[in-house]
Amino acid sequence: MGLSWQQGPLALKGVGRFLVPDPLPERLLFAEPARRRMRVRLGGEWIADSSDVVLLHEPGRYPVAYFPLADVAPGALAPTDRVTTHRDLGATAWFTVRGGAAEARRAAWRHVELPGHASELTDRVAFAWRAMDAFYEEDERIVGHAADLYHRNDIRTTSRHLVVYDGDRVVADTKRPLVLYESGFAPRWYVPRDDVDESALTPVDEATFCPYKGIASYYDVGSHRQAAWSYREAWPEVRRVSGMISFQPDKIDVYLDGERLELEPGQSVTPHGVDRGLGVDEIRAR
Template sequence: MTMGLSWQQGPLGGATVGRFLTPEPLPQRLLFAEPLRRRMRVKLAGEWIADSENVVLLHEPGRYPVAYFPIADIRPSVLTLEDRATRHRDLGDTAWFSASVGDRSAAHAAWQYTGLPDHANVLQDRVAFAWRAMDAFYEEDERIVGHAADAYHRIDIRQSSRHLVVRDGDRVIADTTHPLVLFESGFAPRWYVPREDIDEAALTPVEGRTFCPYKGLASYYDIGSHRKAAWSYPQAWSEVARISTLVSFEPDKIEVFLDSKRLALEPGQGVLPHGIDRGLDPDEMLERGNHPDRQRT
């Protein structure tokens, strides 16, 4: 799960809970581009194919941030123009490239806008790489997973004494007066419950895990007939280590009450789940959660 400037309920996300204080309504879609101000590199077939300190990050409504590299900072002869061409609703004609290193080739691996309007010329002569087509992306010497990091993304965790109860009909699944509440940019608060306050017999582990670029690898649970109604980060990354092993419950799938008021999933809170990046072992992510001294950029 991830959000920030243009995702979920962020100010450019399309379902924001706030508003810009302007006399005239803003366009329904606002795109925002800014310099990343971090060295970013791309790896394919074990070799660096792009290395730049001049990356531009594009925030587009309802999408994860995308990094655009100057053509001059991309290794020569790696990209080959394809016959494929598409058109972006705001940015115009789009050319696509395959990427090749040695015997390794990836189709639809990168794209470039070739018919940009004048107001978007900051993206002129820049190429973006398809995340799943590449082996890895790095900021300095640390691997970034999921997508380019959103500088507007923030997580705060607070201890609470509010009364949180989770029910499946007449059965009490969880009952606590000391939950942790996780506030994440663009998201409604998420409530995490200590294991000792949960009837763990009600939780059925399910196959399949997703990961959050900001929290780590998530495991899921069915509750009765409610599919994936709860989740947990067994070894959350160091920045959010306080929620490790705790369980959070999805209020649109199971009854969650906070101080006797039933919670509901807020508009714009649907999640586009991440699979694991190419070449990224789930055990590697769990190992990362075991090292609190390893900080992310």
């Protein structure tokens, strides 16, 4: 999903490779200017506001936004005695963050002994996404994690023949699926509901949130748990797949032009860490 997560070029299990004669280091970190204004809110107050944000892409993580200390509100950062060691960036000092009447302990960090090759992060601080009230680009709230400049979704119309079976039962049969190509993932095939036998689907009380597509609802198909999903109200960038059904090829038989689809590398979502914030309930409440 983007440059350094899932199967991106800087991820730990990238699907491609760099065409260079010598092996690259196992881990490559990449820092770049975001070139967009970002703001952080806590306790009803703006505690950081900057047009000089640097994004750090680290293998296995979403991008992390680093703000200049000069663009953090006075009094928002209170030093703590917590110091950890980042495997690539050295000693890391942690702060309690204060905004209005709110206080978040160990909710911001700064690398205080950076190696010379990482000078872009000098005198910069990052905020824990979950601990803050909200992050913004200009006046628009950004949910989930800092926007990955290299992440995109492309949706294409196709006339390929897709059939889904539960044993001998045809669950879906279409020659008008949409295919969604998402950075770092194998293609996802979406079927119009008119081409699905919805009596084969049992809605389950399960939902997940994607920062790029919205809230996904899940279905059991016969005895196959959560073998299908749908973005009932997909976000504007991927509106074309709203309400359509996609099927997980490792849980149910999915055939494309007569060939059975297998679970490809990148088809499963890799678990993520502290970068991601906001659960389904909070998104629904917005």
